[in-house]
Amino acid sequence: MNDTLRTIHSLRSNHKFTSEEIPKEALEEIFKACVKAANASARQSYSIVVVGDRGVMKETLGYEGSRALIFCVDYNRIVDAAEHMGYNFTVDGINAFITGSTDAILAAQTAAIAAKSLGIDSLFTNSLHRGDIERIYRRFGLPERYCFPLISLILGYSAETPEYFKGRLEGKGVIHYDGYHRLTGEELDWLVNEYDDPEKRLGVIRDWEERGFTHYLDWFYAVWSVRDKRSVPERVKQFFDLLERAGFLEGFPLQQL
Numbered sequence: 001m002n003d004t005l006r007t008i009h010s011l012r013s014n015h016k017f018t019s020e021e022i023p024k025e026a027l028e029e030i031f032k033a034c035v036k037a038a039n040a041s042a043r044q045s046y047s048i049v050v051v052g053d054r055g056v057m058k059e060t061l062g063y064e065g066s067r068a069l070i071f072c073v074d075y076n077r078i079v080d081a082a083e084h085m086g087y088n089f090t091v092d093g094i095n096a097f098i099t100g101s102t103d104a105i106l107a108a109q110t111a112a113i114a115a116k117s118l119g120i121d122s123l124f125t126n127s128l129h130r131g132d133i134e135r136i137y138r139r140f141g142l143p144e145r146y147c148f149p150l151i152s153l154i155l156g157y158s159a160e161t162p163e164y165f166k167g168r169l170e171g172k173g174v175i176h177y178d179g180y181h182r183l184t185g186e187e188l189d190w191l192v193n194e195y196d197d198p199e200k201r202l203g204v205i206r207d208w209e210e211r212g213f214t215h216y217l218d219w220f221y222a223v224w225s226v227r228d229k230r231s232v233p234e235r236v237k238q239f240f241d242l243l244e245r246a247g248f249l250e251g252f253p254l255q256q257l
């Protein structure tokens, strides 16, 4: 295994970070590396908000580390530069959102890999979207138009060594050679067993049997996936409202929904 693969395979989510701060030089290396990620039309249609105040991190994201990076889909820099030069740049609705999200996510994962290569641990969290997303706009002064906070990455030095690395499903149903293959009943039975296999370490918990479930996926579908379901309509509505306000749903026939 080469060094790059070793770094990728040593990635894992960490939940508690020490009080040690990331040196400025290391942070700069992470930024230099993450903006190297591929990006549509060489536009880098994202912004990264760097949060250094642990109290603010805890309050807004629910986790704290040395830094939190909030990756936002963002066209404001591009629109402003166009206006500055006397041009009109059209942010083309959902297309812009999908493209900007892709740019932002590629930069985010590159940041996590670069950080790990420097001995810095991380946690991706979408806790940005838990509760009122407006709080993120307000707290960090995000522009309402053409900007949406997508994902945050907490960086720091892990305070604990997790017992094991989580595994991944990597074959059938994930990798489709020469076209899409929908899993058959037999293959779905195999899938259920994969999640039950303690050696594979798939899934978010390991003690599903002690919790009275026959299969991990029984717990996953019956318990984990139905959390917070009561708030789903409000959350979906807020996503739509904010994306509409941001201009990412322009041209979309909302009245037909």
Ligand SMILES: Cc1cc2nc3c(=O)[nH]c(=O)nc-3n(C[C@H](O)[C@H](O)[C@H](O)COP(=O)(O)O)c2cc1C
Pocket: 011, 012, 013, 014, 015, 123, 124, 125, 126, 127, 151, 165, 166, 167, 203, 204
């Ligand atoms: C979009 C996204 C959101 C996530 N949100 C959280 C979160 O809020 N809290 C958390 O503990 N882990 C979160 N994770 C981490 C995943 O739970 C984790 O990547 C997965 O369980 C696999 O574990 P590993 O990263 O240690 O291999 C998130 C990951 C992603 C990609």
